[in-house]
Amino acid sequence: MTLGPGKLCPTHRNILRRKSHRILRKKYNIGKIEWADKILSTLKNEIRTALRKQQGGRCYFCRRTVLVERKNAYESIEHYLDKSKPHYRKWAFSPVNLTISCHACNFQKSTADLGDNAIRASVALRSNAGSFKWLHPYFDDYHENIEVLPGWVYKAIGGAxxxxxxxxxIVDCQLDKVETIEAHRHAASNYRVRLIELATRAINxxxxxxxxxxxxxxxxxxxxxxxx
Ligand SMILES: [Zn+2]
Incomplete structure (x- = not known):
């Protein structure tokens, strides 16, 4: 996974810089179109595909493989700073605000505000814009700060x-909850069984x-x- 220590870089930047996409971003920023509008489907799919590749198919927050079924139902484009908040709308397409997350983490994060007053007032989204509430996908080194132990046990590294x-x-995303760990395990196991069933059908x-x-x-x- 290119998400290793401090190695996550926004390779999807080039997609967002394309002229046709720049026009769409501009329209979105001034409120002429909304995130759910069909006109953004191609752009969103391209971003999703680039992020999936970059993250090796893993969720940024929990680092587990995202179980992708048809139509990307299990994979969300995650806005680190929530796009539904008026002060973050301008960063809905900012490369350093986008990552891929699994459904469970996306659900836990929901619309949490991960910025502070300085970030909210900032013009550019940079590492020194203010204090980010959670580790940031592009500004922080995940493994320098979190240790993932066998069995998917997450530990903040003391003194990191x-x-x-x-x-x-870890706490807000409920990565430390046994139920979350178990739910992930069950989902993965069920998914594996389903894949084997489909493979058998394909062989037949x-x-x-x-x-x-x-x-x-x-x-x-x-x-x-x-x-x-
Ligand atoms: Zn996750």
């Missing part, structure tokens, strides 16, 4: 540069290529490692 932000992420239908693809994904889920 962003220890408080690491703790806030003579579609070896599809079966191979499905089985390799099932294997990936099985091997999903916390050593990321």
């Amino acid at each position: 540069p962003k220890e408080a932000a690491a703790k806030a992420l 239908a003579g579609n070896k290529e599809r079966a191979k693809k499905l089985l390799s994904y099932a294997k990936q889920i099985e091997e999903d490692s916390w050593k990321v």
